[in-house]
Amino acid sequence: MRLTVFGATGGIGQEIVKQGLAASHQVTAVVRDPSRFTVTGPGLEVFRSDLADPQALCPAVAGRDAVLSGLGARKKTDAGIATRLTRSVLEAMEAAGTRRLLVVSAGPLGPVPERQPLVDRAVLSVVKSVLRDVYADLRVMEDELARSATDWTSVRPPRLLDRPLTGSYRTVVGGTPRSGRTIGRADVAHAMLAMIDDPATLKHGVGVAY
Structure with missing residues (x-):
């Protein structure tokens, strides 16, 4: 397949690129600063863009089988970035006629599972309070997806870890894995x-989690 990856210098984005290349896909990695992108390999194209101009992104998404995005806040003060940058991606995709889009969101945006243990509910409440601005941004981003013409999927992991790919995790379409507290970035990329x-x-x- 021909894939485009946004947020390719981030933890999940880099894993998507690496795993995509390992699976013999043609991968276009969209980055703002190529000096921060160290992945190499046959089938890789590096596309430089700051994402401010959707029209400039059209060549990066035109003719692709799917677009995968790891864009999002890396700290609390980045709240708002997921919606802003995803809007640019959506506009570029709609202009180019590319439909399949998968993005990284967050587990707390999903429904609380039935019979979720009280300790998990308590932890979730604290996390939502501390990161409320980040999650509000992601909620608006998901609303933008729902209004778009794309065939979107929002992947919602819990707390992210840096650990090797396992390929062993749970997914729940339209829901949240019960007591799913963590997942590695490599496994989120694998799931996407x-x-x-x-x-x-x-x-x-x-929802995706161990």
Whole structure:
């Protein structure tokens, strides 16, 4: 497949690129600063852009089978960035006629599972309070997805870890894995790539966790 990856210098974005190349996909990595991007390999194109101009992004998404985005806040003060940058991606995709889009959101945006232990509910409440601006931004981003013409999927992980790929995790379309507290960035990338051709995930949030 021909894939485009936004946020390719981030933890999940880099993993999507690496795993995509390992699976023999043609990958376009969109980055603002190529000096921060160290991934190399056959089938890789590096596309430099600051994402401010949707029209300038059209060549990066035109003719692609799917677009995958790891864009989002890296700290609390970045709240608002996910919506702003995703709007640019959506406008570029709609102008280019590219439909499949998978983005990283967050587990707390999904529904609370039935019979969720009280300790998990308490932790979730604290996390939502501390990161409320970040989650508000992601909620607006998901609203933008729902209004778009794309075939979108919003992937919702809990707390992210830096650990090797396992390929062993739970996914719940339209829901949240019970007591799913963590997941590695490499496994989030693996899940996103696996969902590209899964029609059950179209226009849904998907909870993913160990």
